[in-house]
Amino acid sequence: TQLLEQSPQFLSIQEGENLTVYCNSSSVFSSLQWYRQEPGEGPVLLVTVVTGGEVKKLKRLTFQFGDARKDSSLHITAAQPGDTGLYLCAGVETDSWGKLQFGAGTQVVVTP
Amino acid sequence: DTEVTQTPKHLVMGMTNKKSLKCEQHMGHRAMYWYKQKAKKPPELMFVYSYEKLSINESVPSRFSPECPNSSLLNLHLHALQPEDSALYLCASSQDPGISYEQYFGPGTRLTVT
Numbered sequence: 488t489q490l491l492e493q494s495p496q497f498l499s500i501q502e503g504e505n506l507t508v509y510c511n512s513s514s515v516f517s518s519l520q521w522y523r524q525e526p527g528e529g530p531v532l533l534v535t536v537v538t539g540g541e542v543k544k545l546k547r548l549t550f551q552f553g554d555a556r557k558d559s560s561l562h563i564t565a566a567q568p569g570d571t572g573l574y575l576c577a578g579v580e581t582d583s584w585g586k587l588q589f590g591a592g593t594q595v596v597v598t599p
Numbered sequence: 600d601t602e603v604t605q606t607p608k609h610l611v612m613g614m615t616n617k618k619s620l621k622c623e624q625h626m627g628h629r630a631m632y633w634y635k636q637k638a639k640k641p642p643e644l645m646f647v648y649s650y651e652k653l654s655i656n657e658s659v660p661s662r663f664s665p666e667c668p669n670s671s672l673l674n675l676h677l678h679a680l681q682p683e684d685s686a687l688y689l690c691a692s693s694q695d696p697g698i699s700y701e702q703y704f705g706p707g708t709r710l711t712v713t
Contacts, residue, residue, distance in 0.1 A: 589641035
């Protein structure tokens with residue numbers, strides 16, 4: 488059983504459309520990270536959220552951390568083909584000594 | 600600079616071979632990690648080193664042997680692997696588990712066991 492439930496598993500959209508990826512859990516996290524991974528490469532850290540209710544923006548990407556620090560979302564505005572990749576959320580439970588719990592990942596494909 | 604380097608990029612080995620994977624970071628991070636990732640799955644934690652000491656072993660078979668010669672280097676020694684061990688092996692580092700949980704990953708080593 489995945490501690491972090493990520494949805495959807497797969498998302499295929501046209502260039503210019505918006506998309507949202509969700510990451511949910513019944514556990515409280517001291518921090519949550521979002522990564523993007525391309526085939527054959529390592530995950531690249533996009534953002535870390537630590538405060539309940541926090542919103543962070545990275546160009547066209549908006550990340551939210553739930554008030555209770557149990558869930559998070561990633562919203563991409565006007566997606567571009569370069570946004571294609573596997574998006575992974577990963578949380579650190581309180582007192583887990585920094586051990587990351589990964590969601591199953593969302594494969595995003597943006598076609599021109 | 601948030602770079603973690605890994606060598607080799609690709610490795611093919613037989614089940615009787617002995618090989619090593621190498622990882623290096625120069626960010627002054629004191630925690631280093633080995634992960635295994637199968638296709639279309641998230642990374643699975645294998646080992647964690649904190650201040651050059653092994654702090655977490657996620658019940659990994661003894662055919663995988665980690666080593667941390669110094670705070671910048673992390674090795675994974677491989678011996679008598681099975682075909683099901685074929686995967687992308689990722690190294691990561693973080694500043695200090697007590698300070699920051701942000702982990703920075705290397706590009707990985709694609710391992711194929713024949």
